[in-house]
Amino acid sequence: MTARIFVPFDTTARALGADDVAKEIRAAALHRGLDVEIVRNGSRGAFWLEPLVEVETASGRIAFGPVMPGDAEALFEAGFPGPCDHELSLGVTSEIPWFSRQQRLTFERAGLADPLSLDDYRQMGGYEGLDAALQMTGQQIVDAVKESGLRGRGGAAFPTGIKWQTVLDTDGDQKYIACNADEGDSGTFADRLLMEADPYQLIEGMTISGLAVGATQGYIYLRSEYPQALKILNEAISKAEKAGLLGDDVAGSGMAFHLEVRLGAGAYICGEETSMLDSLEGKRGMVRFKPPLPAIKGLFQKPTVVNNVLTLAAVTTILAKGAEYYKDFGSGRSRGTLTVQLAGNIKRGGMVELAFGHSLRELVEDFGGGTFNGRPIRAIQCGGPLGTYLSEKQWDTALDYEAFAEIEGMLGHGGVVVFDDTVNLAEQARFAMEFCAIESCGKCTPCRVGSVRGVELIDRITSGEQVDDNMLVLEDLCETMVEGSLCAMGGLTPYPVRSAVREFPEDFRSE
Amino acid sequence: MALSFEEQLNAIINRFRDVPGGLMPLLHAVQDEFGHVPPESVAVMAKALNLSRAEVHGVISFYHDFRTSPRGQITVQLCRAEACQAMGSRQLEVYAKQRLEIDFGETTGDGKYTLEPVYCLGNCACAPSVRIGDDIYARVSADRFDQLLAKQDGSS
Numbered sequence: 001m002t003a004r005i006f007v008p009f010d011t012t013a014r015a016l017g018a019d020d021v022a023k024e025i026r027a028a029a030l031h032r033g034l035d036v037e038i039v040r041n042g043s044r045g046a047f048w049l050e051p052l053v054e055v056e057t058a059s060g061r062i063a064f065g066p067v068m069p070g071d072a073e074a075l076f077e078a079g080f081p082g083p084c085d086h087e088l089s090l091g092v093t094s095e096i097p098w099f100s101r102q103q104r105l106t107f108e109r110a111g112l113a114d115p116l117s118l119d120d121y122r123q124m125g126g127y128e129g130l131d132a133a134l135q136m137t138g139q140q141i142v143d144a145v146k147e148s149g150l151r152g153r154g155g156a157a158f159p160t161g162i163k164w165q166t167v168l169d170t171d172g173d174q175k176y177i178a179c180n181a182d183e184g185d186s187g188t189f190a191d192r193l194l195m196e197a198d199p200y201q202l203i204e205g206m207t208i209s210g211l212a213v214g215a216t217q218g219y220i221y222l223r224s225e226y227p228q229a230l231k232i233l234n235e236a237i238s239k240a241e242k243a244g245l246l247g248d249d250v251a252g253s254g255m256a257f258h259l260e261v262r263l264g265a266g267a268y269i270c271g272e273e274t275s276m277l278d279s280l281e282g283k284r285g286m287v288r289f290k291p292p293l294p295a296i297k298g299l300f301q302k303p304t305v306v307n308n309v310l311t312l313a314a315v316t317t318i319l320a321k322g323a324e325y326y327k328d329f330g331s332g333r334s335r336g337t338l339t340v341q342l343a344g345n346i347k348r349g350g351m352v353e354l355a356f357g358h359s360l361r362e363l364v365e366d367f368g369g370g371t372f373n374g375r376p377i378r379a380i381q382c383g384g385p386l387g388t389y390l391s392e393k394q395w396d397t398a399l400d401y402e403a404f405a406e407i408e409g410m411l412g413h414g415g416v417v418v419f420d421d422t423v424n425l426a427e428q429a430r431f432a433m434e435f436c437a438i439e440s441c442g443k444c445t446p447c448r449v450g451s452v453r454g455v456e457l458i459d460r461i462t463s464g465e466q467v468d469d470n471m472l473v474l475e476d477l478c479e480t481m482v483e484g485s486l487c488a489m490g491g492l493t494p495y496p497v498r499s500a501v502r503e504f505p506e507d508f509r510s511e
Numbered sequence: 512m513a514l515s516f517e518e519q520l521n522a523i524i525n526r527f528r529d530v531p532g533g534l535m536p537l538l539h540a541v542q543d544e545f546g547h548v549p550p551e552s553v554a555v556m557a558k559a560l561n562l563s564r565a566e567v568h569g570v571i572s573f574y575h576d577f578r579t580s581p582r583g584q585i586t587v588q589l590c591r592a593e594a595c596q597a598m599g600s601r602q603l604e605v606y607a608k609q610r611l612e613i614d615f616g617e618t619t620g621d622g623k624y625t626l627e628p629v630y631c632l633g634n635c636a637c638a639p640s641v642r643i644g645d646d647i648y649a650r651v652s653a654d655r656f657d658q659l660l661a662k663q664d665g666s667s
Contacts, residue, residue, distance in 0.1 A: 011632075011633060011634060011647055012634050012636065012637055012649060014646075014647070015634050015637065015640065015646075015647045015648050015649035016637060016649045016650070047636035047637055048636065048637075050637070183631075183633060184630065184631055185631070186590075186592030186593040186594045186595070186630065186631045186635060187592075187593060187594045187635045188631075188633070188635070189633040189634070189635055189636070192633040224539075224576055225629060225631060225632050225633065225642070226632075226633060227645040227647075228645075228647075262532070262535065262536065263535070263536065263539055264535075264574075264576075265535065265538070265539070265574035265575065265576035265577055266574055266575035266576040266629070266630075267573065267574050267575060268630055279535060280532050280535075281531075281532040282532035282533055282534030282535050282537075282560075282570070283532075283534075283566075283570060284569050284570055284573040285573060285574075300531065300532075341635065341636070342636060343594040343597075343635035343636050343638070344593065344594040344596075344597030344598060344635065344638065345597040345598055346636065349635070349636025349637065350636050372598065381593055385592065385593060385630075415594075415635070417593050417594045417597055417635070418597060419597045420597070423597065427601075428593070428596070431593070431596070435592075435630065438630075439630070441573075
């Protein structure tokens with residue numbers, strides 16, 4: 001009997017040597033005359049266990065990990081791929097607590113199969129959302145999304161259904177769906193994981209969105225830092241076209257939806273929606289004034305839905321299983337599930353999908369297992385480079401949009417970056433300003449100039465120059481940036497800076 | 512028969528001439544072909560797309576990815592973002608610059624390596640991250656950085 005062995009070809013798995021592991025497993029099996037089929041699946045998101053090798057058995061898939069290059073021979077010696085007792089053996093994959101304690105909706109399929117197999121996608125419930133949508137009017141689809149309570153997952157948490165309603169209600173000879181896959185926040189990789197592990201879900205979600213608002217062209221604006229996602233998306237789109245799921249006649253409905261990936265070019269600001277639209281138009285990624293909203297005048301001045309990868313993907317679940325099903329997850333006004341990405345100095349890092357409402361401490365300690373190097377945690381940055389640094393007394397905050405807003409934090413795209421006790425928060429605050437100076441589009445002065453002045457000020461403070469006075473100037477500068485910037489880049493950069501000053505003042509007075 | 516520079520450039524331009532918002536994919540294609548965006552291509556692209564040279568130049572200079580001068584044979588990108596900082600990327604940055612004897616944006620004397628900063632490769636659970644070509648590497652210590660360079664030396 002052929003043994004089916006799974007070796008992920010996700011970016012992180014490959015970055016840890018998964019390609020070599022696959023080769024070694026093939027060679028070791030060949031050497032022993034064993035008949036094996038190696039499936040290159042997506043990752044399940046447990047990056048601390050990557051490369052996570054699995055074997056299909058009668059009692060479910062069993063896992064081994066992390067299987068590093070050089071480990072294969074010893075595994076085979078112990079009986080792999082048959083029953084074997086080896087220190088890398090993790091038992092049945094779905095019973096590993098890190099997985100079994102999650103509530104996966106959007107990432108339910110991630111890592112289960114070859115991400116490019118349309119048959120596998122369909123077998124696991126894929127395209128049920130589109131099938132349902134094809135029986136509905138555009139207004140009914142928009143109503144279902146409204147009813148679900150889905151809010152944008154890019155960071156701003158705007159109600160998705162309301163945005164779609166605006167596009168649906170706006171007349172236009174051409175409308176667009178623009179997927180924001182410019183996942184530039186450090187500490188986030190959920191979009192990448194989804195695109196690499198379950199690309200058809202995004203394609204299906206965008207198709208549904210097109211049907212809902214009457215858009216016939218979609219673009220995925222993908223950052224150039226994700227070469228593996230680019231390959232997988234392009235191949236998946238081409239397969240979906242061949243299967244008649246994209247193109248002039250989507251699934252025989254007579255309705256058209258075309259999809260194309262456009263590559264960014266290393267500009268963080270293009271994750272801001274209006275800057276992204278300018279970039280998609282082939283221009284400098286300059287932030288636009290709002291209004292007009294992109295929903296009314298977006299790409300090429302046409303009505304445009306701009307949504308994050310996870311938002312568009314979540315739509316498939318809402319359509320396939322109903323708005324009520326989705327809404328039943330979550331707390332307060334934060335409905336559905338949240339995808340938390342545990343990153344930085346963390347023992348068990350990766351993607352955790354849970355209903356809203358769990359505390360940050362639960363995530364970082366129970367799922368994350370503390371720091372990678374075993375030192376005490378000192379600071380946690382949530383929500384990317386524009387997110388606040390949280391000190392220990394704030395870690396019991398529930399992970400939902402409103403609870404975080406109360407402590408002047410933000411969940412953003414769900415990135416959680418853990419720092420140990422060697423971190424210097426004055427250095428981190430300086431970096432926040434430096435990053436803003438590097439990545440500012442330059443359109444508004446508070447962001448363009450303020451960030452440069454911010455770096456200079458923090459340098460003066462840390463060198464002990466008129467510390468009290470300069471701290472006042474820094475706070476004044478932060479206020480100017482928050483109040484006067486055109487978009488979130490300059491408007492939120494003060495958040496990590498202010499939180500560092502507020503929660504870790506000792507780091508600014510080193511002498 | 513080898514095509515001349517103009518023929519190659521025009522062949523690429525023709526692929527994107529009628530693509531809405533085609534300048535970005537065009538610039539990527541030009542850079543993929545020539546290793547950088549040659550300054551002499553700017554006027555040709557501008558004319559074909561009915562843009563001013565200033566507009567094309569403006570786009571090239573806005574994005575970190577686009578270069579107007581040749582790079583080394585191998586581009587090494589070090590992630591400088593927060594998740595990597597939490598795992599020692601600041602130290603790795605110092606080490607890599609010493610090891611290659613260049614700063615960010617520079618190319619080694621033998622024309623082999625160009626060192627660049629990058630802000631997040633989406634590999635943040637297994638930091639620090641380094642990108643060489645289209646390959647990304649996780650948990651890169653100083654030792655592993657040396658191994659990666661040795662691998663490049665062995666394969667070229």
